[in-house]
Amino acid sequence: MSDQVLAAIDGSPYAEGVCDYAAWACLALEAPLTFIHVVDNHPQISEPDLSGNLGLGTREHLLEKLSELEEQRAKVNREQGRLILEAAKHRAIEKGVADPAIRQRNDTLVEALVELQDEVRLLVMGKRGETAHQSSEHLGSSLERVVREMHRPILMVPRDYKRPDNVMMAFDGSKTARKGVEMLAKSPLFAGTVCHVVIVGAETAENRSQLEWALAVLCEAGHEAEGAIKAGEVEATLREYQQQHAIDMLIMGAYGHSRIRHLLVGSTTTTMLRNASVPVLILR
Known part of the structure; x- marks a missing residue:
């Protein structure tokens, strides 16, 4: 599908706006709509390494536990993303979109979107993602990078939808x-x-x-x-x-x-x- 509207959603307050503007664009362009959720399992803030202060046996045990926690976190993130995608799909269907597709990727957001750009006619994104600071003057760093690296039109949207007149x-x-x-x-x-x-x-x-x-x-x-x-x-x-x-x-x-x-x-x-x-x- 090289002609699709691609909507990047996450758990931020902008998700509903992204969903509604993407549905509007898909219907106006008569193009397929795909929602994508990207699971980035790289922690945003590095956790302190306390293991060097411990004895070898305890350190190995701690590293095992940390590995288990990372695996659990990845599972939770994937499940949360799946629920967000299902909700977005249902909302788009209510707006009149016939058969929106959903995709989930394990990657960074920017790399996932750049990799998919040949399939995209229009990318819809919120002004900030769920990990970004929510003050009005702050711009999500992922959005800045996407604008720099993508070669497709990008629609950056606010939280609330209003049909453009x-x-x-x-x-x-x-x-x-x-x-x-x-x-x-x-x-x-x-x-x-x-x-x-x-x-x-x-x-x-x-x-x-x-x-x-x-x-x-x-x-x-x-x-x-x-x-x-x-x-x-x-x-x-x-x-x-x-x-x-x-x-x-x-x-x-x-x-x-x-x-x-x-x-x-x-x-x-x-x-x-x-x-x-x-x-x-x-x-x-």
Whole structure:
């Protein structure tokens, strides 16, 4: 299945949002839906090694017990994941998805998703996973790594689902951004939505020409399209526009053209992901 919607779920508060947005995307795209739960049996925090303070016989016994505990923990994690997957499948069926598939992998999340990316049309993830700090300004480290390493569109979602009616694309006139506008125009995900295109920069003839091109592409595809050129700091300007126009979803490229392109993700993308209260569709 090279055309599937893949939804990565775990025991975090974002699981229901992931499930609902994945069901929406699957139905809109008429694509198969697969839920994946990844069991990472590597502890997030290394446990102190106390065995060196003990006699040899006791140490061997302790290591045996630790090995048993690790095995028990792995079993519990797998069973917990199976229950989460079954619940997600049931929820998606209630939303109208015909036959969602479920998969469980033993791996790290990033490695599992990168390995499966050739099968994926759209990846849906929560803003943070169950092991991440839950403050609003914190971005899950796995999500940052997935954005950096995956070469498929990624939909990062909040906890609560809302069907998108107004979407906004951050546009800079680059070749990848123009490709993004064309993807937005023809995607079944956005049929019937109002599409906003925002350029953050000076009111120049070049920017005006780029904006008019983007709006024309969207209008020709049957969208109601609005656009603006706004001066200011990129993330703050886009956030203000989003709030003023009740934008339900942000669409942007994974990288800008900054000197830090080779690090994690572009600075604007990372900041937008951290601060977003609505879904963010990251195009590659």
